[in-house]
Amino acid sequence: MMLRKIHGLPGLFAAIFLMTLAVTGAILSLVPAMDRAATLIPAAGEVSVAELAGRVVDHYPGAEQIVRGASGGVIVYYNRDGQPGADLVNPLTGEGMAPYEPSAFFIWIKDLHRSFLLDSPGRMLAGLMAVVMLLVCISGTLLLVRRTGGWRALLRPFTGSGSTRIHAELARFAILGLLLSALTGGYMSALRFGLLPEPPETGPTFPAEVSGGQPAPVATLAALSDIDLGELRELVFPYPDDRQDAYSLTTSEGAGFVDQATGELLKFQPRAAASVFQKWMVRLHTGEGLWWLGLVLGATALTVPALSLTGITVWWRRRRSSAQLANNVSISRADAIILVGSENNATWGFARELQSGLNKAGIQVHCSEMNALAETYPQASMLFILTSTYGDGDAPASARRFMSRLAYFRGGETLRYAVLGFGDKQFSTFCQFALEVDAALAAKGLSRIHKIELIDRCSGTQFNQWGGRISELIGRPLSLSYEPLPPATVTLELVERADYGVAVQAPTSILRFRQSRLGRSWWQAFFKASRGSLPDFEAGDLLGVMPPGGHSPRLYSLASSTSDGVIEICVRKQPDGLCSGFLHQLKRGDRIEGFIRQNPGFRPAVGSAPVILIGAGAGIGPLTGFIRKNTRRNPMFLYWGGRSPQSDFLYQPELGCYLEDHRLTGLNTAFSRSVEHAYVQDKLMEDQVAVRQMIERGAQILVCGGRGMASGVRLVLDEIVRPLRIDVETLRSRGQYLEDVY
Structure with a gap:
């Protein structure tokens, strides 16, 4: 009994987190294989580092750094006409193959996997989940051994049926991969939070014996000619016109410097054994450089949601109890299912009206949030999904797990569905999530009761008309009469x-x-x-x-x-x-x-840290309000974009006064229809050093205006803070980046 509790209780309470780690880990496991498939890898000994560097310089005179990724891809970082760039290059010719732009989707998935998008607290939680996974794997293995009658019996066919049989079979298939993922993930978390000593990786100090002679072509440098491309990790070029600088070289064996005049290898320091061990632990966890292992680990990770669901089912049956939502029939008795996706509960009013109408028509209904999608609905013949769309086309809070659950959904031949989307037509992603849900259900092979319909701005009239059409299609009297209550004005x-x-x-x-x-x-x-x-x-x-x-x-x-x-x-x-x-x-x-x-999520933080205000057009309104309230004269800088300084320089007199009395520290404007033809993003790039320094000091950034402008600003800020090894999403998670966009 104790072993069962040790196995079941941590898994029960951590199921959602473990499924999140597993699903995101499975997605990330595809990256090494995708990178490998897109990479041209020369045969061993075919290309030296010197040859590669020479070819790259021929095509990229402003090359600053060459990096060889774990999957073998070669990336050059360069500066062209004052603009930084990065390209994936052909190592046989040095020509660019494509711009190197890490996928924003995979970056987001990695953040979700590493920290549940919660920064340091999330990383601690992820580390704790690795320990929980390790505990669940070990206890589960011991339970299997006890159930089957010994270690050797683990290789024999299992008996039984249903959820218990599925749970055991999946566990036997996945146990080694899950143990490896849990051990390596726990090790990495322990390193991050100082529970284990960090391997020293100081690298060699800059050599004093640099010759300072006339730089030779990089393709002729002896030290680089002796190193095969397969051993390269990073080559950093010397600063232009600085003869006292040297090439910085990192290989699989260690790190050192190469004299740019003589080609001599200076101060090479081999990698420490502890560092090698750490790198291997990372590779075993991520599959970087071991694409086949990544796919194996991804396959085992995909069993976690099924293990969680079957494990919860087994536990639930042992408890011999069942859950039933208030005012709903149970899933097993329901003739119709209503699932609701809502961020601010507005959609629930429409769902309650639909449930009431169906009940009056003699139809038994089970209503719940979309996150609670069951594997199957035994008796139901109708599925209604009412969902809004959150933000830039995302799922609302009560539907964020719907798509992952849909992968395990079995609708049956008799279940038909109808999707009703709620949104606002002024946004480009009007009802985007509802459209995705409708397509996903169709892809599962379900038939529609009625084509998807979209409700603009919670229109009660449109909803009531939709109910009339549904009534005709299901052959039942369904009278819907719902008007959302307007706010008191x-x-x-x-x-x-x-x-x-x-x-x-x-x-x-x-x-x-x-x-x-x-x-x-x-x-x-x-x-x-x-x-x-x-x-x-x-x-x-x-x-x-x-x-x-x-x-x-x-x-x-x-x-x-x-x-x-x-x-x-x-x-x-x-x-x-x-x-x-x-x-x-x-x-x-x-x-x-x-x-x-009230909108408390968009206003400057209290304190003396600098505030950077960024906007365009009418977005200057609240930003000017923040400046007006800056009576303590804390550092506050405004970057704003308009069309013409003569006709639409909004708040020009007020901003001039605020500069004089120091409520506004600095003003930088951009006008798209002036001689300079500039945008606010251009002004940020011109001031990138100052902006980066303020961000290092804890500056808060507030952006207000159109979505297009905000998207461009995010791209520019990502570029500006890249030397700090962070991005806008990191700043957002710290509360240093806020948006009010439309």
């Missing part, structure tokens, strides 16, 4: 406006409102105040505006705080924009209905 009166951008076809207005108390009787004012007074707000919070004829509010970032005495927004008029067009036609004294939505 207050009446706001326009007191001031400033207009820009008409000359460059980008009309943008700064609008300032105050809460209106005119035109209402005392009891109306009292009633309105009791249910809809504005709460305190800060720059960066959101103003929701209800446009006439609109079914849902539009949100605009606030450029003011409560202490300013006005509600200030900056709005660009969008083509055919219902709300922006309405706001742009307002005159002083006109009134609108609005409400405040």
Whole structure:
């Protein structure tokens, strides 16, 4: 009993984390094989390092570094016309084969695998999960030995059936691979957190005996001619026109320097045995340089989700209890299944209305979140999926595990489905996740009740019309009548406006409102105040505006705080924009209905660290609000992009005043329709040294504006912080990078 608890309880509580590690590890196991397949590898002795370097320099005069990856690919890092670059090159000719750009997808998967996207705490959790995996593997092996009657019996066929049999067979297949992954992963975590001594890897000191003579062509250097390409790890070129510098060489045997004039090998230091051991542990865990082992480990990792699910099933049956959601029939009794994907719970209201309508039609329903997708629904003939899309086309919180669970889903021949997506058409990824779910279900071989439909801005009318079409298709009376409750609003009166951008076809207005108390009787004012007074707000919070004829509010970032005495927004008029067009036609004294939505995730942190504000167009609104509140004169720098300095330099007078009183430390503007034809990304690159130094000192970056601009800024910042061995996602995880984009 104790051994079973040791095996079951850690696995039960850590199942989600272990499945995440396993699935991401399986995905990452493909990388070495993919890299190997895309790599041209010369035969041993065919190419020396000197020959490779000479060929590369012929095609890349600004070459700064040559790296040979674990899978054999050769990458050159270079500088061309002041712009850094990296290419995968053909080692036989030195010609570029393709730009070298690590996959953002695999980088994200690696971060998820290493730290669950939680930085250092996540790495500690991942290390703990490696220990849990090790404990589960050892205890599971002992249980198998006990069950089968000895170690030799592990090779004989197992008896039994169902989840218990599947669990045992999978465990026997995967145990060695999982043990290797757990041991090597635990070792790497122990090194990272100082539980084991880090192998010394200081490398040789820079040699004092550099000749300083006339540099010779790199292809003629003797030391490099003696080294086969297969032994190379890294070759760093000397600084241009510095005769006292030398080539820095790293091979599989050690590291040293090569005189650029004489070609002599200087101060070569062999790798320490502990360092060799560490490198092998990394290779055994990742499969880097051992692509076949990576595929084996990936295959064993894919058993973890199945082991977790079958293990939980076995435990659940032992407990002889079953779970049942409130107000739902059980999965085994349900005629219809409703699965919900929601980030902020708005979709659940539609799901409850659908469940109520189906119940009234005599249909028994089980409703749960998409993350709870079962392996099968024995009696159900209908599956309804109602899901929103989060962020840039991602799954919402209650559906983030749906796709991985779908891999093990068995729908059956009688189960048909319908997907209903919820989103906002103003975003380019409108209902993207719903579309992906619909395609994935079709790929599983399921038939549709009805083609996918997409609901714009939680339209109750569209939802009710969809219900009518579903009613006809299922042959049951299904009357849906649902309208989401609008948020409580207050009446706001326009007191001031400033207009820009008409000359460059980008009309943008700064609008300032105050809460209106005119035109209402005392009891109306009292009633309105009791249910809809504005709460305190800060720059960066959101103003929701209800446009006439609109079914849902539009949100605009606030450029003011409560202490300013006005509600200030900056709005660009969008083509055919219902709300922006309405706001742009307002005159002083006109009134609108609005409400405040807090947005604490987008505002400068308290402290004296520098703040870098980046925006374009109307995105300058909340950034100006942050500057206005910087009464402590902490370092604050603004990079902003517009079209023309003559027609749409938003907040120009105010920014000038803030520079004079030092609330704004530095201002750098870029105008796309001026002589310089520059964008805000260009200004960041011009200041990359200063920006990088501020980030090293803990600077926080806040970006506001369109998604296209924000995407370009992320790429530039990744380039700027690359020498710091971090990226934007690292900064985001530290709270140093915040976005408010649309």
